[in-house]
Amino acid sequence: MLLVAATAATASVDWLDFDSALPVRGDDGKGGAGAREAAVTWVAGFPDTLARTDTRAILASIAPGKGQTLLPRGRLTPQEESFVAGLRALMDGAPRRALEAWSALRGAALPPALAACLRVDVALLRALGGDAAGAESLWLREWKSGGPASDGAWRNVLALRMAQGRWRAADSGIAARLAERPRDQAALVAR
Numbered sequence: 001m002l003l004v005a006a007t008a009a010t011a012s013v014d015w016l017d018f019d020s021a022l023p024v025r026g027d028d029g030k031g032g033a034g035a036r037e038a039a040v041t042w043v044a045g046f047p048d049t050l051a052r053t054d055t056r057a058i059l060a061s062i063a064p065g066k067g068q069t070l071l072p073r074g075r076l077t078p079q080e081e082s083f084v085a086g087l088r089a090l091m092d093g094a095p096r097r098a099l100e101a102w103s104a105l106r107g108a109a110l111p112p113a114l115a116a117c118l119r120v121d122v123a124l125l126r127a128l129g130g131d132a133a134g135a136e137s138l139w140l141r142e143w144k145s146g147g148p149a150s151d152g153a154w155r156n157v158l159a160l161r162m163a164q165g166r167w168r169a170a171d172s173g174i175a176a177r178l179a180e181r182p183r184d185q186a187a188l189v190a191r
Contacts (some may be wrong), residue, residue: 012113013148014048014055015155016091017041020128024164038163042124043152045117046087050080062088079108083118090121095128116142116149120156127160136160151186158190 021037046055051074058076062084076084086101102122110118119142127135135156142153154177161170170190177187 012047013045013117013152015043015045015152016087017043018090018124022127022132022160022163023130024132038165040159040163042127042159043120043155044087044090044124045120045149045152046083047111047113047117050084051076055084058084059088059091079105079110079114083114087121090124095125099125113148116145116147117152120149120152123153124156127156132160132164155186158186 019039019041022040023035024038046059048055050058053073082101082104086098089095089097089101098121102118102125105118119138123135123138123142126132126138139153139157139160143150143157154173158170158173158177161167161173174187174190177184178191181187
């Protein structure tokens with residue numbers, strides 16, 4: 001899994017890009033369905049600041065597998081600690097550890113940006129685990145909500161549809177996004 005920094009989508013949410021292979025069904029050239037893998041770039045979201053500190057600095061200060069953070073301006077709440085531990089595990093290529101960390105957050109009262117990022121990121125784990133339809137459903141719900149992580153949800157829906165060769169569905173998603181935001185750079189590039 002390759003990690004690439006992405007620019008902030010909104011004032012309160014930032015994104016990490018993850019490259020992975022997605023198993024998809026396709027035409028095997030003989031009229032039947034065959035399996036193949038498609039390269040996909042997903043995004044995982046996180047609030048851009050936690051404990052009044054840049055979240056990227058917190059993530060960078062965690063040594064892989066150590067879980068020790070450097071917080072020059074405050075302390076993370078237990079929920080923020082679980083979220084950061086899960087995101088760091090995802091960055092380290094350990095989605096199972098990420099799921100374990102994020103499972104502790106089920107039902108917890110979270111700030112809106114953190115809750116929205118968690119929904120997008122848990123859907124990413126579902127996609128990585130082979131449940132693309134379930135992930136798409138969660139991302140569509142988050143995109144349609146218009147919440148803080150809707151940009152990432154839309155990007156992941158588009159990436160999934162394109163990887164699966166669902167060009168009409170991808171195009172309708174692009175058109176819907178441009179209807180919402182006519183100057184959206186990602187939608188314009190995808191168009």
